[in-house]
Amino acid sequence: MAIQWFPGHMHLTKKAIAERIKDIDVVIEVLDARLPGSSANPLLAELTGHKPTLKVLNKQDVADPERTALWLDWYNAQSDTAAVPLDASEPAPARKLIDGCHRLAPNRGGMAKPMRVLICGVPNVGKSTLINTLTNKRHAKTGDEAGITKLEQRITLTDDFYLWDTPGMLWPRITAPESGFNLAASGAIGRNAYDEELVALELLQRLQTHYAPLLEARYKLGLPEGAVAQLRDDELLEAIGRKRGAMLGGGRVNLQKTAEIVMTDFRAAILGRITLETPAEFEAWRAAGALQDAEREAKKQARASKKKGRKAPEAP
Ligand SMILES: Nc1nc2c(ncn2[C@@H]2O[C@H](COP(=O)(O)OP(=O)(O)OP(=O)(O)O)[C@@H](O)[C@H]2O)c(=O)[nH]1
Numbered sequence: 001m002a003i004q005w006f007p008g009h010m011h012l013t014k015k016a017i018a019e020r021i022k023d024i025d026v027v028i029e030v031l032d033a034r035l036p037g038s039s040a041n042p043l044l045a046e047l048t049g050h051k052p053t054l055k056v057l058n059k060q061d062v063a064d065p066e067r068t069a070l071w072l073d074w075y076n077a078q079s080d081t082a083a084v085p086l087d088a089s090e091p092a093p094a095r096k097l098i099d100g101c102h103r104l105a106p107n108r109g110g111m112a113k114p115m116r117v118l119i120c121g122v123p124n125v126g127k128s129t130l131i132n133t134l135t136n137k138r139h140a141k142t143g144d145e146a147g148i149t150k151l152e153q154r155i156t157l158t159d160d161f162y163l164w165d166t167p168g169m170l171w172p173r174i175t176a177p178e179s180g181f182n183l184a185a186s187g188a189i190g191r192n193a194y195d196e197e198l199v200a201l202e203l204l205q206r207l208q209t210h211y212a213p214l215l216e217a218r219y220k221l222g223l224p225e226g227a228v229a230q231l232r233d234d235e236l237l238e239a240i241g242r243k244r245g246a247m248l249g250g251g252r253v254n255l256q257k258t259a260e261i262v263m264t265d266f267r268a269a270i271l272g273r274i275t276l277e278t279p280a281e282f283e284a285w286r287a288a289g290a291l292q293d294a295e296r297e298a299k300k301q302a303r304a305s306k307k308k309g310r311k312a313p314e315a316p
């Protein structure tokens with residue numbers, strides 16, 4: 001069962017974006033560079049797809065640079081898509097986005113035709129941080145938690161350049177379970193919408209396959225080389241909890257607390273620079289998710305027509 005989170009305020013954000021988009025010249029979709037595929041919102045693509053869009057792989061400072069390069073190639077190879085890496089707290093690269101907007105909408109500028117830019121993306125990717133860096137002010141509230149921005153807000157960058165900050169939005173059905181887990185691990189999903197232990201186990205699996213040395217360096221489990229990657233995810237979680245002293249009575253490990261430790265270490269980049277997915281992995285998850293969805297739909301249809309058949313009056 002995939003993680004889902006589409007509370008009422010996201011429904012309102014969807015409506016607000018659908019309304020606002022008419023008066024927008026350029027869309028900046030902020031992605032999380034640690035999950036550049038899973039943090040791209042298909043609902044946003046639907047709402048804003050007809051406008052020039054710049055995809056920003058934000059938090060590149062905590063993502064794996066090799067994988068960021070793969071993702072930039074992947075996005076830039078798609079027609080009508082431009083993607084750039086960013087650390088939203090750095091003023092110089094953030095200001096380059098302004099030039100990017102002018103390139104995408106060259107006819108806008110000047111008091112009569114101000115540039116109107118919508119900044120959007122899933123929760124907690126750094127939309128408000130980017131706006132604050134661009135304006136060099138703390139206009140927008142930020143925080144390491146999903147759902148900090150509650151309402152759309154217009155910010156004037158200069159007399160002829162307006163920015164709209166929007167609340168983070170997800171979409172009603174995340175079809176690939178792996179994407180749901182990555183979003184939860186990144187902090188894009190409200191805490192009550194997922195089981196921290198399950199998310200930490202999935203996170204550990206991703207780290208074991210590609211970042212086992214970082215796990216060993218951080219948790220010093222004292223295992224022989226290569227052994228971390230061989231452990232079952234639940235064995236690994238338990239070993240980390242034991243090592244970190246997250247214990248319940250009777251020598252049992254507090255798995256909930258250990259899950260929190262692992263997730264905090266990942267989010268704060270204490271483990272190192274990590275990207276949870278490659279374009280190839282993401283494409284495979286997406287294809288499998290779509291297939292499962294199609295099968296579900298076919299079963300639903302079959303059930304509905306069977307029911308209809310049963311209800312049909314019998315021939316005299
Ligand atoms: N390392 C790193 N952290 C960042 C970057 N940009 C933002 N953050 C941090 O990410 C967290 C979320 O930032 P916000 O700007 O509040 O994110 P948001 O997209 O506006 O979030 P919502 O309003 O909840 O949708 C904060 O703790 C920021 O300090 C970045 O480029 N690199």
Ligand SMILES: [Mg+2]
Binds near residue numbers: 140149166167
């Ligand atoms: Mg915000």
